[in-house]
Amino acid sequence: xxxxxxxxxxxxxxxxxxxxxxxxLTMIAGGLMFAILGKDPFVAIRTIFWDPLFDxxxxxxxxxQLLVKAGPLILIAIGLSLGFRAGIWNIGAEGQYIMxxxxxxxxxxxxxxxxNRLIFPLMVAAGAFGGWVWAMIPAILRTRFRTNEILxxxxxxxxxxxxxxxxxxGALRSPDGGGFPGSRNLSQxxxxxNPELIVGTGMHWGVVTAFIAVIASYIxxxxxILGFQIRLAGEAPxxxxxxxxNPNRLVVxxxxxxxxxxxxxxxxxVTGPAGQISIDFNSGYGFTAIIVAFLGRLNPIGxxxxxxxxxxxxxxxxxxQFMLGLPxxxxxxxxxxxxxxxxAVDMLGNYRIRLGFGRAA
Amino acid sequence: xxxxxxxxxxLIASLMVxxxxxxxxxxxxxxxEKAGVLNLGVEGMMIxxxxxxxxxxxxxxxxxxxxxxxxxxxxxxxxxxAFLTQVLLANQVATGLALTLFxxxxxSLIGQGYVGIKPPPTPRLDFGPLTDIPVLGTILFxxxxxxxxxxxxxxxxxxxxxxxxxxxxxxxxxxxxDAAHALGYKVQRIxxxxxxxxxAMAGLGGAYISLVRVPQWTDxxxxxAGWIALAIVVFASWKPWRILLGAYLFGGxxxxxxxxxxxxxxxxxxxLSMSPYLITILVLVIMSxxxxxxxxxxxxxxxxxxxxxx
Numbered sequence: 001x002x003x004x005x006x007x008x009x010x011x012x013x014x015x016x017x018x019x020x021x022x023x024x025l026t027m028i029a030g031g032l033m034f035a036i037l038g039k040d041p042f043v044a045i046r047t048i049f050w051d052p053l054f055d056x057x058x059x060x061x062x063x064x065q066l067l068v069k070a071g072p073l074i075l076i077a078i079g080l081s082l083g084f085r086a087g088i089w090n091i092g093a094e095g096q097y098i099m100x101x102x103x104x105x106x107x108x109x110x111x112x113x114x115x116n117r118l119i120f121p122l123m124v125a126a127g128a129f130g131g132w133v134w135a136m137i138p139a140i141l142r143t144r145f146r147t148n149e150i151l152x153x154x155x156x157x158x159x160x161x162x163x164x165x166x167x168x169x170g171a172l173r174s175p176d177g178g179g180f181p182g183s184r185n186l187s188q189x190x191x192x193x194n195p196e197l198i199v200g201t202g203m204h205w206g207v208v209t210a211f212i213a214v215i216a217s218y219i220x221x222x223x224x225i226l227g228f229q230i231r232l233a234g235e236a237p238x239x240x241x242x243x244x245x246n247p248n249r250l251v252v253x254x255x256x257x258x259x260x261x262x263x264x265x266x267x268x269x270v271t272g273p274a275g276q277i278s279i280d281f282n283s284g285y286g287f288t289a290i291i292v293a294f295l296g297r298l299n300p301i302g303x304x305x306x307x308x309x310x311x312x313x314x315x316x317x318x319x320x321q322f323m324l325g326l327p328x329x330x331x332x333x334x335x336x337x338x339x340x341x342x343x344a345v346d347m348l349g350n351y352r353i354r355l356g357f358g359r360a361a
Numbered sequence: 362x363x364x365x366x367x368x369x370x371x372l373i374a375s376l377m378v379x380x381x382x383x384x385x386x387x388x389x390x391x392x393x394e395k396a397g398v399l400n401l402g403v404e405g406m407m408i409x410x411x412x413x414x415x416x417x418x419x420x421x422x423x424x425x426x427x428x429x430x431x432x433x434x435x436x437x438x439x440x441x442x443a444f445l446t447q448v449l450l451a452n453q454v455a456t457g458l459a460l461t462l463f464x465x466x467x468x469s470l471i472g473q474g475y476v477g478i479k480p481p482p483t484p485r486l487d488f489g490p491l492t493d494i495p496v497l498g499t500i501l502f503x504x505x506x507x508x509x510x511x512x513x514x515x516x517x518x519x520x521x522x523x524x525x526x527x528x529x530x531x532x533x534x535x536x537x538x539d540a541a542h543a544l545g546y547k548v549q550r551i552x553x554x555x556x557x558x559x560x561a562m563a564g565l566g567g568a569y570i571s572l573v574r575v576p577q578w579t580d581x582x583x584x585x586a587g588w589i590a591l592a593i594v595v596f597a598s599w600k601p602w603r604i605l606l607g608a609y610l611f612g613g614x615x616x617x618x619x620x621x622x623x624x625x626x627x628x629x630x631x632x633l634s635m636s637p638y639l640i641t642i643l644v645l646v647i648m649s650x651x652x653x654x655x656x657x658x659x660x661x662x663x664x665x666x667x668x669x670x671x
Contacts, residue, residue: 162634333466
């Protein structure tokens with residue numbers, strides 16, 4: 001019989017080792033799943049994790065994609081991690097991401113086709129504002145009426161998706177699109193385009209912003225009183241109350257920051273890789289970012305690495321779909337599995353496993 | 362817009378059908394939360410039920426077997442949740458989310474081969490001459506068995522929680538797991554049973570969508586019904602009969618907006634289809650704004666993990 005014994009303090013070794021262990025376990029379980037689907041598990045795992053980076057045939061295309069996909073994931077996950085640390089669960093980042101894209105694109109398209117260097121910064125501001133506004137709804141409902149922010153933020157994703165459909169078919173539809181849904185192509189209009197900054201790297205403004213967010217969040221959590229309050233509120237809510245931490249302020253702050261960052265991610269996506277507002281330009285980054293945040297142990301540096309790894313599963317997944325005919329849903333299930341294994345091995349940090357038939361506890 | 366095209370009796374009958382999936386899932390989640398466990402994976406378990414139910418119903422050409430498989434599929438997924446939260450003491454919110462993300466992926470993987478296939482129809486229950494009573498017959502006696510079953514389950518859960526010893530123990534575990542443990546009840550085992558029941562109910566609810574309401578398979582077929590079910594548990598302030606009320610309310614809104622779409626209302630379709638979510642949020646706000654009431658009824662140990670170390 002196994003017995004879990006609580007450690008006096010969390011083990012630093014296991015805190016760092018559990019994500020790696022989880023990835024290995026996921027590869028094993030994922031390999032099993034691929035085998036059931038009739039694919040060679042070793043080839044499938046190699047196609048997902050190795051070929052995009054090192055295969056001479058695909059690496060030149062895939063390597064830049066790594067940053068393109070990791071940028072929004074990291075940006076959103078950094079915002080989410082602040083809230084998750086404080087016990088504030090914003091799981092509607094997908095909705096905030098969509099709203100950021102809509103607000104930003106609308107702000108830019110209002111000036112079409114004029115050319116002014118100030119339009120792009122304005123769009124960025126509008127994108128952040130859009131995500132922030134969408135996140136303020138659960139924040140204000142939580143602080144004013146104690147409404148559960150998990151349910152509200154999630155339900156607002158469905159509202160945002162309906163709004164997106166309405167925008168793509170109505171207000172933002174391209175007048176020159178011949179009646180097809182979707183806005184003008186923002187990445188082809190020089191004023192609003194979010195181009196690759198260094199050729200061949202995939203680096204665009206969204207990736208730059210993501211790196212800045214990583215550094216800012218690291219400083220905030222390590223060096224600033226606000227970061228201390230966030231950590232305190234999550235780890236010892238009672239102590240936080242005695243220390244004079246205002247919980248409502250934290251809710252507004254954490255949801256606001258995560259919403260604004262998700263909005264920024266949406267704006268950079270819609271002006272760059274996606275190119276236009278369409279019914280389904282969002283590719284579920286808002287939900288995958290939840291996995292990224294946990295895989296990175298809610299730590300900025302960890303999130304940076306986790307975002308890159310998760311981006312790799314997206315690219316490798318596409319490659320495996322192309323090369324092996326592996327269905328894209330299999331990758332989605334694979335990513336979900338990763339979160340399971342991560343949560344399963346997480347207890348190694350806080351508990352010790354003992355063998356034996358201890359007394360009836 | 363032609364509102365006279367909407368027949369009230371048919372409207373009520375169809376709202377009863379529309380309410381079934383969320384009613385089943387919410388009843389299951391109510392039992393889970395009464396045991397002190399917050400399982401946010403309802404959406405994932407529902408969609409697993411939807412795809413398992415459809416696949417088995419098509420393969421076996423039997424809707425009954427489909428529903429059984431759906432309950433098994435939902436329960437199987439919830440078993441992962443139970444193992445992670447009860448044995449490995451993982452965070453319940455995060456695990457619930459993982460369940461939803463995983464369920465959405467896995468279901469679309471299983472469902473690939475079943476896109477566009479119609480499942481065998483679920484027959485109506487035959488009430489003989491009762492069916493022909495003018496208005497009442499349409500409303501009450503022209504449904505499939507699951508509609509009645511869902512109401513019966515609510516009654517059974519209500520009776521179980523209110524009158525039986527098992528219900529008392531379940532509530533004790535949810536209110537104060539340390540006290541229940543001290544009395545010698547197996548906290549983890551009781552919670553495991555509750556979680557499995559919740560999973561099976563969510564699976565049934567999902568299958569009702571894919572076998573009766575839609576009836577076919579598309580990715581993401583549950584479209585947030587699981588989250589609405591979670592909200593309905595809050596709306597019901599953890600009381601079984603109010604789940605019936607809540608589910609009919611939301612069934613009503615869903616059916617009404619569909620009818621308005623069909624009747625050619627001036628409001629764009631996208632705004633009509635977001636209305637059930639907006640109204641769910643509104644109801645949540647009203648319920649939680651009432652200081653004290655929601656807090657008084659919520660199980661005290663909700664979302665807290667139990668570790669018998671002391």
